[in-house]
Amino acid sequence: MAENDFGDMPVEEFRRHGHAVVDWLADYFEKVETLPVLSQIEPGSLRKSLPESAPEKGEDFDAVLADVDKLILPAVTHWIHPNFHGLFSTSASSVGVFGEMFTAAFDMKGMLWRTAPASAELEDTVLDWLRQMMGLPANFEGIIYDTASVSTMHAIAAARERANLNIREQGMSGRSLPLLRIYCSEHVHSSIDKACITLGLGTRSLRKIECNEGFEMIPEALHEAIVEDLNAGHMPLCVIPTIGTTSTSSVDPVDAIADICEKYNLWLHVDTAFAGSAAIVPELQHHFKGCERADSIVTNPHKWLFTPFDLSVLYCRDLSMMKQAFSLVAEYLKTSDESTVKNGMDYGIQLGRRFRALKLWFVIRYFGREGLIARIREHCRLARLFASWVEASPDFEMLAPVPFSLVCFRARPTGVDDLDTLNERIMNEINASGEAYLSHTKLHGKFTLRLSVGSIQVEERHLRKLWNLLSAHTQAEPTA
C-alpha cells in the first residue's frame, strides 16, 4: 500500500518485498517440474475470480503477492518446464531475470544515444560478440528488436526501400507500380505473411516456393518463379530462406539461393529466428553456409540462447539501409551529437527501445561461450536420442530429418487406419494431462507430432518420461 504522499514505495518496503519475490521465484524454479505444463484452468475462470473494477485504495503488496500464488500461478503455462516441447520450447535462464530487473528499474528508453548510452553501447558490444560466435563476417552489424516478426518486417521494408521506388515518400497508392514479389518456402513462419500484410504488399505478393522431400526450398523452383514473374512484368524484391523452418526445422539451401539473389539483385533475408543460436556450435555451423552472403539475418536469443523473452536480433550487411528506410528526426529529438553516435530510433518504427542488451550480456558472461555451446549441443543430442527411439520402435515413425533439436514423428501402430485421428488424440490427451506439452504440424497431409527440446532444465529423464507417455497413450483406448 502506498504511503499517504505522492512518492514511490518506501525503499525499505521495496527491499523486503523484493527479497520475498526473489525467494518466490527461487522456489518456482525448483518446483516447476512438478506443476502441470499447460495451465489447467477453464477459459474465463481467472477473469471471473478478479474484481470487475480497480481498487479505490492502494493495497499492501503482500496481498498482491498472495494473489500471484492463488490466482496467477494456476493460470500460467510453464514455458520453462522441462517437458514443454510444444512450438519451439525456449531456454530462458534465471540469470536473465536479473537483467530484466535492472532494465525495469532504470526504465531507460533507447531512442537517442544520450537517453540511454549504456543501452546503445552494450547492444553494439554484445551483438558483436554474438556475431563472432555465430561465425558471421565482421561487416555485419546488428540491431535488437522485440520479436522476429518485427525484425523480418524491417528487413522486408529495407528491401522495398532499396528497390528505388521511393515508397518511403511516395507510398504505393495513387501511382502505378509493378506487383512486388517476396519469395519463401511453404514451411516458413506466419510472420512473413503478416509482414507482407502490414507493409501493404498484401499476401498475394508472397510467393511460396516448392520444397523437396526434406522440406527444403528448391532453388530451381525459385529461379523459375523469379523468371516467370519478371516476364509477367512483376518486380521481385526479396527472398527469405529459413534455416530451421517452423514446421520441421529444415534448412533451405541459402548458398544456392544467394547465387540467385546476386544474379537478380534481390535482397536476401535469412530467417533463422529459432536455429540461429545453434550457429555458435562448431559442428552445426555447416547448416549456416551462405549466411555470410545475406543482406539481413534474424536470430532470436529469446528462443534458444537462454535469454528471457523478448530479444530478437537483426544483422544487416549494411545497416545504413535500415536507417535510410526509417530515420526521421523530429525537432524535439534533434541533438548536437547526431554525427558521432548511433541513435537506436533511426533504425526502426519504435522510438523508445528497452534496454534489452543487458540480459543477453548477463547470459553470455554467466555461461560463457563454452557453456552456451554445451547446452545447445546437449539439446541436439537429446533430440537425436529421442529420434533413435522412434526409429527403433515398430509403433512410431519419423516424418522429417532432425538437423537441430526438433523431432517430427507420429505413432503408427499396426491395425490403426486413421493415423491422423490417433495422433491428434495422443497429443490432446498428453497436453490435457499436464505431464508434457507437444504441438503438431501437417507434413504431406499427415498429422505430425512436434517435439522441441529447449528448456534449460531438460534432462534425458524428461524425454524418457515423454516416451513412456507416448507409448502408453498409443496403446490405450481413447478416453471419453
Added chain:
Amino acid sequence: MAENDFGDMPVEEFRRHGHAVVDWLADYFEKVETLPVLSQIEPGSLRKSLPESAPEKGEDFDAVLADVDKLILPAVTHWIHPNFHGLFSTSASSVGVFGEMFTAAFDMKGMLWRTAPASAELEDTVLDWLRQMMGLPANFEGIIYDTASVSTMHAIAAARERANLNIREQGMSGRSLPLLRIYCSEHVHSSIDKACITLGLGTRSLRKIECNEGFEMIPEALHEAIVEDLNAGHMPLCVIPTIGTTSTSSVDPVDAIADICEKYNLWLHVDTAFAGSAAIVPELQHHFKGCERADSIVTNPHKWLFTPFDLSVLYCRDLSMMKQAFSLVAEYLKTSDESTVKNGMDYGIQLGRRFRALKLWFVIRYFGREGLIARIREHCRLARLFASWVEASPDFEMLAPVPFSLVCFRARPTGVDDLDTLNERIMNEINASGEAYLSHTKLHGKFTLRLSVGSIQVEERHLRKLWNLLSAHTQAEPTA
C-alpha cells in the same frame, strides 16, 4: 559461473544473487537523486571498456554485478531521476519492477490463450479497469502492444483494411488505387510519419493540418483538406487528433473532429499516448471529450501511469477490426478452443507477446485508483506552479498553455537579441551539468524549452532547484 553441467544457475545461487540485486536496486532508488541525470560518459567509452569478444568460460555473477556498478551505472541516463524533465519524463514505480521479475521468470509468450492464460485474462481485466478509470464506454476493448508507435501503426492498418480495398490480400502494388490520406496536426509524434512509411502509404499520404495559436488542430482546416482531397480523387482514410501533443501537450478538438469523421466515414484514431493517463483524474476528463466517439485510442501506461517501459494500450470500439486486419492462423498454431478464447496473436504483427499486464496490475493494486489520481494531480500542480514562476518573472515567458504537466517557455532577459542562441545555451549547459535534463521544441520558429514533470520521485524542491539553475544560467556569461 555455471556449474559443469547443462542446467541453469543453481537455485541457492539465484537466491543469493537475487537478494544482492534487490539490495542494489533499493540503494539505487535511494541515491538516484544524487547522480547526474544525463550520463556523463563520452560516446564510445563504455564500448572501449568492454572485451572485444565473449568470454570462453562462464564467470561468477558477482563479477558481473561489480561491472554493473563500475561500467554500466555511469553510462545510464537516469529516467527515474526527479530532475529528468526532458521529452516526456516517465513515472515508472518500483512495484512495477516486481511485475517484470515474474514476467521474465515465467517467460510466457501470449500467442495463444493456452500458451499464457494468465496473460490473456489479466490483460482483459486490467485493460477494463483502466478503461473504466479513463471514463471510456464499455464497448471499448483494449489490447497491449509494446509502444505507441506500434499501437498507432496497427490503428492505421485497421483503417486501411476498413476501406474495403482488400489491401490485406491484394496489396497496393500492381494495381490502381487512389491516393490514400491520413490527417493529423503539425505537432504530432513522429511515430505517425513512421507508421505511414511502414504501411506503404508513404509520407505524402500524411496531410498535416493547420493549428490555431494554442497549437490545436483547426477542424475547419481539416474539413477543407478532406473536401479538397475528395475533389482531387484521393481517398481519406483516417484522422489522428492528439490529446497531449508531443511538442506542447496541446489538445486537438476531438469532438469537432469526430463530427467530420462521421460525416465522411473516416477512422478516428486518438493519440493520447502521453496524456491518456490523466483521463483518470476527474477534473482533467474534460480534455478527453469526444474520445468516446473514436474508433481507436492509444494510451501508454509506461509514460505516466507508473508502469515500467514498455506497455502501450490500444483501445478499439470494435476490436474485431484488428483481428480482421491481422489474424492468420498457421497449421502449427491451430487449436480446438479457437472459438471460445481470445488469442493475442490474432490482433497484430507480433506472434509472441510478453506478459505485460502483470506489472500494470501490480501498479493499479498497489497505488489504487486514488493513489494514481493523487500523483498525476500533483504533477500537474507542480507544472502549473512552475508556470506561475515563469509568468511572474520579467526574464522568462510562457510559450504555450499547460493543460497537463508540460511547460513550454523560454528565457527572455532584457538586452539579449538572439533568444534562440541564449535558450539553447541554457539548455545545453544545464543538461551537461548533470543537475537536470530539459529538452526543446520549436514553436512559431522560437527555440522553446520543454519542462516535463513526471517522475514518481519529483517534489516541489526539485522544481525550485531547476528554477534556480535556469535563473543562474540566464544571468551567467556563456561558458566556453
